Amino acid sequence: MYSANFKYYSPRTVAEAVKLLQEHGEEARILAGGMSLIPMMKMRLVSVNHLIDIGKIDSMKGMAENGSDIVIGGATTHHAIETSPLIQKEVPLMSEVASWIGDPQVRNKGTIGGSLIHADPSGDWGACIIALKGKIMVSNGEKERAIDSDDFFVDMYETSIKAGEILTRVSVPAKSGKGHGFSYMNMERKAGDFATVGVATQLELDDKGNCSSAGIGLTAVGRTPMRASEAEEFLLGKKVGIDGINEAAKLAVKSTDPTDDPLRGSAEFKKAMCEVYTRRSLRTAFERAGGAI
Amino acid sequence: MVYEETFEDGAGLEDLVEVQFTLNGRKRKVSVEPRELLATVLRDRLGMTGTHIGCDTTNCGSCTVIQDGQSVKSCTVFAIQADGSDIITVEGIGNVTELHPIQEAFQEKHGLQCGFCTAGMIMQSYWFLKENPDPSESEIRWGISGNICRCTGYQNIVDAVRLAADKMKTKGGS
Numbered sequence: 001m002y003s004a005n006f007k008y009y010s011p012r013t014v015a016e017a018v019k020l021l022q023e024h025g026e027e028a029r030i031l032a033g034g035m036s037l038i039p040m041m042k043m044r045l046v047s048v049n050h051l052i053d054i055g056k057i058d059s060m061k062g063m064a065e066n067g068s069d070i071v072i073g074g075a076t077t078h079h080a081i082e083t084s085p086l087i088q089k090e091v092p093l094m095s096e097v098a099s100w101i102g103d104p105q106v107r108n109k110g111t112i113g114g115s116l117i118h119a120d121p122s123g124d125w126g127a128c129i130i131a132l133k134g135k136i137m138v139s140n141g142e143k144e145r146a147i148d149s150d151d152f153f154v155d156m157y158e159t160s161i162k163a164g165e166i167l168t169r170v171s172v173p174a175k176s177g178k179g180h181g182f183s184y185m186n187m188e189r190k191a192g193d194f195a196t197v198g199v200a201t202q203l204e205l206d207d208k209g210n211c212s213s214a215g216i217g218l219t220a221v222g223r224t225p226m227r228a229s230e231a232e233e234f235l236l237g238k239k240v241g242i243d244g245i246n247e248a249a250k251l252a253v254k255s256t257d258p259t260d261d262p263l264r265g266s267a268e269f270k271k272a273m274c275e276v277y278t279r280r281s282l283r284t285a286f287e288r289a290g291g292a293i
Numbered sequence: 294m295v296y297e298e299t300f301e302d303g304a305g306l307e308d309l310v311e312v313q314f315t316l317n318g319r320k321r322k323v324s325v326e327p328r329e330l331l332a333t334v335l336r337d338r339l340g341m342t343g344t345h346i347g348c349d350t351t352n353c354g355s356c357t358v359i360q361d362g363q364s365v366k367s368c369t370v371f372a373i374q375a376d377g378s379d380i381i382t383v384e385g386i387g388n389v390t391e392l393h394p395i396q397e398a399f400q401e402k403h404g405l406q407c408g409f410c411t412a413g414m415i416m417q418s419y420w421f422l423k424e425n426p427d428p429s430e431s432e433i434r435w436g437i438s439g440n441i442c443r444c445t446g447y448q449n450i451v452d453a454v455r456l457a458a459d460k461m462k463t464k465g466g467s
Binding site for chain 2: 001192
């Protein structure tokens with residue numbers, strides 16, 4: 001199965017990539033890992049005349065500390081994130097989320113930036129970045145701007161990036177250590193499938209065991225990855241506990257707007273599973289934060 | 294092996310670009326259209342038909358090869374992306390007289406039925422056992438979760454990967 005033909009470019013810097021993108025406008029697409037774009041091109045769901053491969057831009061790969069934040073290059077693979085000692089130590093939620101994406105070969109090739117910009121509502125990174133209250137950095141070649149995770153996803157396969165910009169980095173606050181708990185739970189029909197429902201949770205408990213920070217991101221229960229705002233607000237300042245978790249899981253469903261999916265279940269089923277998986281995810285995060293059920 | 298062909302939308306030989314990579318230790322240079330896939334270039338242009346194309350949609354893993362140390366599904370990589378890479382296919386890890394320990398293990402445990410998925414299973418195991426040289430059964434199942442055996446002969450495949458781990462521990466093996 002072949003895509004239509006295209007011209008191929010392999011820039012070595014972000015500036016070069018942006019220049020090519022701006023030169024060719026809507027006829028151009030950025031190729032990162034290609035785990036979504038190449039199948040779409042092969043099935044001729046998208047037509048691309050100019051393919052700009054950012055796979056050889058070294059500055060877009062890797063992870064580093066930046067003050068209290070962790071910054072991840074847009075072309076960093078899921079596998080690199082999953083196995084990074086820095087990520088496992090500073091933002092273990094990301095490592096857990098990465099382990100759920102696709103299958104091993106897809107994780108070896110696919111990238112966090114590519115996944116985010118593709119904005120598939122069942123992509124796993126969106127919920128994670130929302131739960132962490134992270135930022136997505138985009139560049140037009142002259143300056144980089146940060147887009148808040150709440151403002152990034154606009155609709156299915158649509159983000160707030162502008163024409164001529166590319167996603168360069170993802171920045172998340174370090175969240176680990178005493179009092180921190182996290183969890184990503186993903187319901188899938190079979191290994192490697194897109195999520196039926198996914199829930200990313202980040203909790204912080206203060207010295208008294210009260211919830212001082214809560215982040216809950218939801219996968220595949222609406223047109224975009226979304227924040228379970230009511231559930232987060234409910235948890236803040238509370239002792240949490242099993243009743244709190246059950247209540248928060250009910251509230252999380254209120255944020256969702258799933259549609260019937262012929263493969264992965266009806267809207268009603270997804271809502272029901274969203275409650276179950278939010279409950280499980282919150283419970284794991286709560287226990288990892290040192291909370292006693 | 295070079296074939297001349299014009300595809301339905303008229304892209305012809307004038308659009309060829311040159312790609313160089315190391316394939317199983319040998320430097321290879323090949324002219325391809327940008328849209329040609331690594332899997333088809335390996336098979337049709339370079340005659341390395343050990344790499345199979347099963348689903349052609351990133352699901353089945355039959356086309357798994359090693360690119361720069363990482364296992365990838367070569368039906369979902371444009372050959373041109375592999376320019377400058379180091380590629381290893383099933384032809385590169387052992388031969389008929391000297392099988393790789395993973396190949397030996399698949400033979401001994403009968404880790405195949407029809408054999409179509411085998412090259413992909415072996416190449417994924419090759420990568421996975423480097424990542425995790427002493428895996429549990431469930432780790433093996435997770436490690437080959439991107440490879441499908443439509444004969445459903447997973448039990449023996451998992452046994453073979455476990456045996457391969459033992460063989461590689463005692464023998465070394467690359």
